Amino acid sequence: MKFRNSSIVILGLCVLLCSCYIASAETINDGTGDVWHWAETGTAWSWSGNVGDKPNIDITEVSYTVNNDKITLSLTVRGAIQSSDKVGYYLWYNSTDTYYFLSYMNGTGAGFGMKGSMNFTSSQNVTIMDNKLSVELDVLGDTSKVELWGYAVEYTNTIGDQTSEWWGDWAPNEKFAYDTGTGGSSNPGGTNGTTPDNNGSSPQSNTPGFEIILVTAAIAIALVLIRKRR
Numbered sequence: 001m002k003f004r005n006s007s008i009v010i011l012g013l014c015v016l017l018c019s020c021y022i023a024s025a026e027t028i029n030d031g032t033g034d035v036w037h038w039a040e041t042g043t044a045w046s047w048s049g050n051v052g053d054k055p056n057i058d059i060t061e062v063s064y065t066v067n068n069d070k071i072t073l074s075l076t077v078r079g080a081i082q083s084s085d086k087v088g089y090y091l092w093y094n095s096t097d098t099y100y101f102l103s104y105m106n107g108t109g110a111g112f113g114m115k116g117s118m119n120f121t122s123s124q125n126v127t128i129m130d131n132k133l134s135v136e137l138d139v140l141g142d143t144s145k146v147e148l149w150g151y152a153v154e155y156t157n158t159i160g161d162q163t164s165e166w167w168g169d170w171a172p173n174e175k176f177a178y179d180t181g182t183g184g185s186s187n188p189g190g191t192n193g194t195t196p197d198n199n200g201s202s203p204q205s206n207t208p209g210f211e212i213i214l215v216t217a218a219i220a221i222a223l224v225l226i227r228k229r230r
Contacts, residue, residue, distance in 0.1 A: 024143050027063040028150075030171035032078050034058070036178075039165035047178060051167060054154060055079030057087060059171040060131075062150035064093045064100075066143045073102040073111060074134040075150045081128050083107040086155045089133055094147040098140045102126070104133050105159065111135030149175045 035051040035058050056079035065072045075091045084106060091102040098115040109126030121138040150171045157164035170176040 024145065025063070025065040026145060026148060027061055028148060028172050029061055030059045030150075030169070030173065032058050032060060034173060035167050035169045036176060037165065037167050054167050054169075056082045057089075057152035057154045057167060057169050059150055059152050059169045062091055062148060062171045064145075064148060066139060069139050070136050071100060071113075071139050071143065072134055072136045073100060074132060075102065075152070076132045077152060078131070080131050081133050082154075084154075085158060087153070088159055089150075089152050091133075091150040092147065093145070096142045096144045096146055098142065100137055102133065102135050104128075109133065109135065111137045113137045113140050115140040151175065 032055075033050055033052040035049075035054045037048045037051045038045065039048070056077060058078040059075065060078050061074070061076040063074045065074075071093070073091050073093055075089055077089075081089065081104065088105040089103065093100040098113060100111070100113040102111050103109065104126055109124065109128075111123045111126065113121040119140055121140055123135055123137055126133065126135045151168065153159070153166060153168045155161055155164055155166040168176070
């Protein structure tokens with residue numbers, strides 16, 4: 001009986017320690033074959049969904065884990081993470097007072113966190129394990145989740161080129177918010193912008209590719225400021 005009681009106490013302590021160590025975690029699973037394609041047919045640009053031949057940007061999972069003072073962001077695809085100037089991977093995690101960001105393109109990856117205007121954290125130690133991309137960052141503030149989502153894109157030309165065809169996958173799928181003729185939204189990827197008609201005569205005026213460029217530029221500037229402060 002004493003042994004049994006001691007085992008219960010030990011088990012309870014282990015559970016308590018584990019619960020203290022892992023403050024929070026979440027995984028969003030994303031179905032396969034749900035890549036969207038933006039292309040020109042004749043003189044019209046339009047979307048087509050459920051493209052099944054783009055495994056390297058077909059997201060299967062995005063997740064975050066907070067362990068004490070560290071937060072790990074991860075993105076997994078069905079195929080393999082690519083090092084190309086035409087392929088990009090991005091993950092956002094927003095808490096109640098902080099946002100964190102993971103990006104990887106053309107062999108270069110980085111993680112970034114920002115709370116307010118002067119509290120930054122960054123890391124270029126992005127880990128790639130075949131089909132999984134991840135980075136660990138310092139926790140800056142409250143880790144209560146407000147938003148978690150990922151995005152992968154592949155262009156036939158350079159990233160953000162509106163005049164070339166491109167493919168994208170969003171996780172969760174609700175983040176794909178373009179008007180495809182089936183009731184899309186005017187809020188692409190969580191940021192304001194216009195949407196294309198399903199059979200529009202020209203590319204849309206605001207694609208995620210250009211949003212990514214702006215975000216990446218802002219992060220690059222912030223990293224320069226961080227180095228100067230150090």
